[in-house]
Amino acid sequence: xxxxxxxxxxxxxxxxxxxxxxxxxxxxxxxxxxxxxxxxxxxxxxxxxxxxxxxxxxxxxxxxxxxxxxxxxxxxxxxxxxxxxxxxxxxxxxxxxxxxxxxxxxxxxxxxxxxxxxxxxxxxxxxxxxxxxxxxxxxxxxxxxxxxxxxxxxxxxxxxxxxxxxxxxxxxxxxxxxxxxxxxxxxxxxxxxxxxxxxxxxxxxxxxxxxxxxxxxxxxxxxxxxxxxxxxxxxxxxxxxxxxxxxxxxxxxxxxxxxxxxxxxxxxxxxxxxxxxxxxxxxxxxxxxxxxxxxxxx
Amino acid sequence: xxxxxxxxxxxxxxxxxxxxxxxxxxxxxxxxxxxxxxxxxxxxxxxxxxxxxxxxxxxxxxxxxxxxxxxxxxxxxxxxxxxxxxxxxxxxxxxxxxxxxxxxxxxxxxxxxxxxxxxxxxxxxxxxxxxxxxxxxxxxxxxxxxxxxxxxxxxxxxxxxxxxxxxxxxxxxxxxxxxxxxxxxxxxxxxxxxxxxxxxxxxxxxxxxxxxxxxxxxxxxxxxxxxxxxxxxxxxxxxxxxxxxxxxxxxxxxxxxxxxxxxxxxxxxxxxxxxxxxxxx
Numbered sequence: 001x002x003x004x005x006x007x008x009x010x011x012x013x014x015x016x017x018x019x020x021x022x023x024x025x026x027x028x029x030x031x032x033x034x035x036x037x038x039x040x041x042x043x044x045x046x047x048x049x050x051x052x053x054x055x056x057x058x059x060x061x062x063x064x065x066x067x068x069x070x071x072x073x074x075x076x077x078x079x080x081x082x083x084x085x086x087x088x089x090x091x092x093x094x095x096x097x098x099x100x101x102x103x104x105x106x107x108x109x110x111x112x113x114x115x116x117x118x119x120x121x122x123x124x125x126x127x128x129x130x131x132x133x134x135x136x137x138x139x140x141x142x143x144x145x146x147x148x149x150x151x152x153x154x155x156x157x158x159x160x161x162x163x164x165x166x167x168x169x170x171x172x173x174x175x176x177x178x179x180x181x182x183x184x185x186x187x188x189x190x191x192x193x194x195x196x197x198x199x200x201x202x203x204x205x206x207x208x209x210x211x212x213x214x215x216x217x218x219x220x221x222x223x224x225x226x227x228x229x230x231x232x233x234x235x236x237x238x239x240x241x242x243x244x245x246x247x248x249x250x251x252x253x254x255x256x257x258x259x260x261x262x263x264x265x266x267x268x269x270x271x272x273x274x275x276x277x278x279x280x281x282x283x284x285x286x287x288x289x290x291x292x293x294x295x296x297x298x
Numbered sequence: 299x300x301x302x303x304x305x306x307x308x309x310x311x312x313x314x315x316x317x318x319x320x321x322x323x324x325x326x327x328x329x330x331x332x333x334x335x336x337x338x339x340x341x342x343x344x345x346x347x348x349x350x351x352x353x354x355x356x357x358x359x360x361x362x363x364x365x366x367x368x369x370x371x372x373x374x375x376x377x378x379x380x381x382x383x384x385x386x387x388x389x390x391x392x393x394x395x396x397x398x399x400x401x402x403x404x405x406x407x408x409x410x411x412x413x414x415x416x417x418x419x420x421x422x423x424x425x426x427x428x429x430x431x432x433x434x435x436x437x438x439x440x441x442x443x444x445x446x447x448x449x450x451x452x453x454x455x456x457x458x459x460x461x462x463x464x465x466x467x468x469x470x471x472x473x474x475x476x477x478x479x480x481x482x483x484x485x486x487x488x489x490x491x492x493x494x495x496x497x498x499x500x501x502x503x504x505x506x507x508x509x510x511x512x513x514x515x516x517x518x519x520x521x522x523x524x525x526x527x528x529x530x531x532x533x534x535x536x537x538x539x540x541x542x543x544x545x546x547x548x549x550x551x552x553x554x555x556x557x558x559x560x561x562x563x564x565x566x567x568x569x570x571x572x573x574x575x576x577x578x579x
Contacts, residue, residue, distance in 0.1 A: 088486035097477035102499040102576050116486030157576045
């Protein structure tokens, strides 16, 4: 395992500078400006259609901001680099279609290592060297799958796995690449309550690893942005919540209406409902408006 | 209720019954024909068919060697082969060459079209047009352009099936989930790797399906061309015996052709499960 560089502490994990996004004449994001530090788990929340997924897609690189820029810290050059399309420094976990259906759980995790470290011609022309490397990839993938609690099902295809297991594999698939940032777009939206909570606790474990690294004076390994419409989820897993809203802006696009540090839960803490509901009312007040409750009922 | 499930056993019994009825019907029909005219060859009796089969499977005598007659020359004794073997070889080579070129070209073009949208825009209309032209009706064009040798058969099959394969494959590649494509890039894939390690294996079952469903049209175009211009091959032999109204050879040939197409289908199905073991589940 490589040691993270201490000198890079001065660089944020990601810098979002005055990002606006417009589809035709429809403005979705307006002058979003924020910085995310390494080791943070930031939750983007807001009413549906507020542009939180659009912002995430701009960070992924599948959408280009109309103006402004997004920079990500690059481990190799120790500099902030502009986002230009999806890249291996930013891992993604989507709600669906995160896994390759033709690969088993284990192969799915090893897939990134293969894509990143080898080229097709190497694999075709040096079968023996490739086989040796492949073995190392599979061992590494096995280790990480065991860590996310999927040791038993690693030789199953995605169609044979439950939704929760698939998302565990997807997280392992992203983590094995040691990305600078892990981007998650409604990752647990399709899961039942119990499965969702166990996956949320998996993220809290990653956050815990960050704390341990910080105590040792290392750069924390996991920076996560999670887009969710579940405010409780945001409070539970995030240590910071960014609320986006277009409310009262006359179609001028969403801006950041809420940005606060959140209470941090430990992986095996109980979900403290008083803490969560207190925070929740604050977030709702800022991002959704006080009439939000009536709005959703109708 | 409609679509009421039936037991496997009942299904098998009914299927056996259908074959039995088919054979029985043929026997009765052929017997009634032969009662009127013992010389009839349009609906041959079983013994007539056996004779035809013998003619197909045995080495022909020099005086009735069809190939020699067709070419107007003597064929040396050792070069003489059973009719079926000779036709199988001629038609087989034409089919494998023609369909091979068509699949390879259609696959390459389809993958490129599915990956590069400007190429797709450029190629899709001409391909659509080509796929609507009936190759059998345009046969004369192929004679003029490619003569009557192997190239003509290849051109015929390629013209008839490549557009459909290319369009089908390109649509499959284009429908690859965009999240998975982003994912592949976020895992460090190069463009080539996205095609070779993501597009192709994920879409392999559908692509095989496209290849399978175009075998039928390819055989139709090949046989049609053979019926018209060949001097060896299934199409040629069928035409020859049809002219003489001699069905003792034609019926077995049709069955053999059907069986070959069936075997090809089954072969591709096996290949499909070999290539994509995950898709069966």
